[in-house]
Amino acid sequence: xxxxxxxxxxxxxxxxxxxxxxxxxxxxxxxxxxxxxxxxxxxxxxxxxxxxxxxxxxxxxxxxxxxxxxxxxxxxxxxxxxxxxxxxxxxxxxxxxxxxxxxxxxxxxxxxxxxxxxxxxxxxxxxxxxxxxxxxxxxxxxxxxxxxxxxxxxxxxxxxxxxxxxxxxxxxxxxxxxxxxxxxxxxxxx
Ligand SMILES: [Cu+2]
Numbered sequence: 001x002x003x004x005x006x007x008x009x010x011x012x013x014x015x016x017x018x019x020x021x022x023x024x025x026x027x028x029x030x031x032x033x034x035x036x037x038x039x040x041x042x043x044x045x046x047x048x049x050x051x052x053x054x055x056x057x058x059x060x061x062x063x064x065x066x067x068x069x070x071x072x073x074x075x076x077x078x079x080x081x082x083x084x085x086x087x088x089x090x091x092x093x094x095x096x097x098x099x100x101x102x103x104x105x106x107x108x109x110x111x112x113x114x115x116x117x118x119x120x121x122x123x124x125x126x127x128x129x130x131x132x133x134x135x136x137x138x139x140x141x142x143x144x145x146x147x148x149x150x151x152x153x154x155x156x157x158x159x160x161x162x163x164x165x166x167x168x169x170x171x172x173x174x175x176x177x178x179x180x181x182x183x184x185x186x187x188x189x190x
Contacts, residue, residue, distance in 0.1 A: 057175040060091030060141065064182070071186035076153045076160070084112075085182045087170070088144040096173040099133040100147070101125045103167040106155030112146035113137060121150070135170075153188045161188050 065086040074081055089095050100122045102109055111119040122133050139145050149168050153160060163185065170180040 056173065058091075058093045058095050058173045059175055060089055060093040060095050062095065062139075062174070062180070063088050063090050064180070067182055069182075069184040071151070071184060073187045073189060074153055075189050076158075077190070079154070080150050080152050081186070082148065082150045083184060085147040085149065085168070086144055087139070087147060087180065089139040089141050092141050094141065095139040097135045097137045097139065097145075097170055098173065099169075099171040100135050101133045101169055101171075102149075103169070104155075106152045106160070107149065107166045107168065108152075109147055109149045109168045111135060111137060112148055114139070114143040114145060147182060149182070149184065151184065151186065153186070158190075161190060163187050 067085075069083045069085070071081050071083070097111065100109055100111060100119070102122070102124050105124045108121040108123050110121045113119070119135055119137065122135075125133060137145075147168060147170070151164075151166065164187075165183060165185040168182040172178050172180060174180075
């Protein structure tokens with residue numbers, strides 16, 4: 001009797017396995033394959049940036065369309081104003097952009113990469129963690145990126161009238177001047 005009982009149990013468990021067997025092929029294996037592809041893709045992107053950072057300094061050169069810009073007289077009631085600076089890698093090596101940040105919380109900036117990809121809007125250092133300013137992108141030789149900059153004249157409240165000047169800074173792995181700085185000024189009225 002005990003022998004039969006054991007046999008029944010064995011058959012039952014193989015029956016349960018039989019029930020789940022199609023699930024293993026339909027759900028589990030595709031899930032593992034997709035997870036693997038995602039893992040490898042993210043890892044290879046991370047490695048490209050990390051390799052570049054680890055590679056150390058770049059001997060490349062660059063040109064900008066302008067270092068500074070004047071908005072002239074702007075009114076708080078008209079809201080945000082924006083300008084775009086262009087940065088071209090004119091050398092023969094990659095330039096690694098480590099961070100992007102601004103000199104004040106009223107000013108935000110983002111990169112528009114050569115392929116049109118946008119990075120997040122970054123602001124002033126000291127608000128939030130270091131990861132908020134990390135860019136980790138590469139400008140290949142010959143490529144141009146845009147630095148889109150938005151100034152909010154209302155950010156400082158009614159006291160924010162008068163002349164202002166703000167900076168946008170890109171930290172890079174360039175050997176000679178790792179920090180590329182852009183600036184703008186304006187006369188803010190009510
Ligand atoms: Cu400000």
